[in-house]
Amino acid sequence: MDKSDVGVVGGKGANLGELMAAGFRVPDGFAVTADAFRRSADDLGPDLDPERMGKAVLAAGAAPEVRAAIAAAYRELGEDALVAVRSSATAEDSATTSFAGMNRTLTNVRGADAVVDAVVECWASLFAPRSVAYRDEHGLTDEPAIAVVVQRMVQSERSGVMFTADPVTGHTDRVVVEAAFGLGEVVVSGAVEPDTYVLAKAGPTVESVRVGAQTHKIALGADGERRIDLPADESARRVLTEAEAVELARTGLAIERHYGVPQDIEWAIADGATWIVQTRPITTVDTGEPLVSGLAASPGVAAGRVRVLASPADAHRFGDGDVLVARMTDPDWVPLLRRAAAVVTDEGGSTCHAAIVARELRVPCVVGTRRATTALRDGAVVTVDGAAGTVTAATAPPPNPPCA
The missing domain is CATH 3.30.1490.20 (ATP-grasp fold, A domain)
Structure with missing residues (x-):
């Protein structure tokens, strides 16, 4: 099936x-x-x-x-x-x-x-x-x-839920992981306050950790489920190491790439193995169909306001964290590339100047869209997925204000 x-x-x-x-x-x-x-x-x-x-x-x-x-x-x-x-x-x-x-x-x-x-x-x-x-x-x-x-049944030592987009803000450049000790029903039922790990998709890298207050866990015993109260020192301990959170995010992003939309994923860890027990689209994040698609040139996901520029002379219209949209770039564009959240071009391939410099700067980049400069509205908020080669409408504005 x-x-x-x-x-x-x-x-x-x-x-x-x-x-x-x-x-x-x-x-x-x-x-x-x-x-x-x-x-x-x-x-x-x-x-x-x-x-x-x-x-x-x-x-x-x-x-x-x-x-x-x-x-x-x-x-x-x-x-x-x-x-x-x-x-x-x-x-x-x-x-x-x-x-x-x-x-x-x-x-x-x-x-x-x-x-x-x-x-x-x-x-x-x-x-x-x-x-x-x-x-x-x-x-x-x-x-x-x-x-x-x-x-x-998975004899879960640790478990939880992972969203490959922020379900609250709608930002699609983040992975949010909630984790608890024992079986995952304590997370989905709201019985405990789980750990929360927020990761940037670029990398992925851990951006913040909030250790929850877990009074108990549910474990499997010979007679079925049993509640185990956690001592204070274990209750205050992190559920996941940074490396484990990153590895979970990588798995989540692989599932998201497979489906093409952000996912709500239930996971469990037992005997060092991570199991996926459910995945479904995040119903509260509206990513929509790609506005434009092209060639994946530099990996990473970033959101920003579209700034369609004809030449580097238009730099006064470009704000830090904007998405640079141009027909093609050459070395004169480098100062803007350094300030861009992402780069999208009409022309070019994976070996063009825009792609190479974007990879060096670790800026998400999509090239060869053929129509970005005409299809993307100046000032619109978009999400650029450099690995998927897509530009989609973002559901929430990035933190930087619009450029006049």
């Missing part, structure tokens, strides 16, 4: 299959398709209100052939495998609707019968008041359907 199979295995299942196919480390598992839900709920009657429908789904359970298929797939993971059973609605994890926390997820499930029962609970959660209200709020009027992902 891959990202095109949302209608079959839901958003979560489709994205996890896509990640596995692309070579990212994802826990083993399988998906119970939306069709399996429909077959099991086929005789329940379409006219039931949501509350009665949820109860009817629980009472009916899984159709016999569906129950047998789930049990067989579970046994392939191991007779007593410990798994997470996670809802994967067909409208979930899209570019506009995350369904974050709306439908059920059950962790530390063991045994074929328990897994089947957990799948049915996920199905029923599709009709819970919060899920119904969420669909209404987003105008989702199609008949709801839900798939379920069953994944081997």
Whole structure:
């Protein structure tokens, strides 16, 4: 399965299959398709209100052939495998609707019968008041359907969430990592104050660290999950080293490049290995389609105001941190290149002067767009991704004021 199979295995299942196919480390598992839900709920009657429908789904359970298929797939993971059973609605994890926390997820499930029962609970959660209200709020009027992902549990020593754009400011040149000890449910549920690591995509490099106040962690024991209170010295300790934060950001940026849009990623570290347990587009950051595309000339991501210049003589119009947009550059442009957040040109290739100097100065650069000087509006705020060769509309202004 891959990202095109949302209608079959839901958003979560489709994205996890896509990640596995692309070579990212994802826990083993399988998906119970939306069709399996429909077959099991086929005789329940379409006219039931949501509350009665949820109860009817629980009472009916899984159709016999569906129950047998789930049990067989579970046994392939191991007779007593410990798994997470996670809802994967067909409208979930899209570019506009995350369904974050709306439908059920059950962790530390063991045994074929328990897994089947957990799948049915996920199905029923599709009709819970919060899920119904969420669909209404987003105008989702199609008949709801839900798939379920069953994944081997990761014995997380540390875990959390990573955004490959700042979800608050909309800045796309940052990676924000939240991290906690133990299982990641304490982060997504808001049970503790996690560490927050903000990294510049260029590098990536750590820009700031805020150590959270973590009173406890959730760990896996012989009888399932257990809460462990943290002593003061451990509570005040950083969850990630700088090197680990950078490596996480690199993984996040690789996933973002694969999808082409900023991602909301759940991760877990166990026995020195980093696992990706979910990814989806950041629904609160509107990057849109590229305004222009060209050749990747100098890596890095930067945002700034477009300044379309015909020659270096127009330097008086250029402010520090602006994005230099020109037909082509030559050595006379170097003083402006040093002050630019990024450089975009109509012409040239990866060996042209603009590309070479930009790489030396570590300034993101896109060349050979053919139309940047006419397609980009002077004064508009854009994000330049030098590795992807794209210029997109930015959702928030950079800190420097506009140049008169």
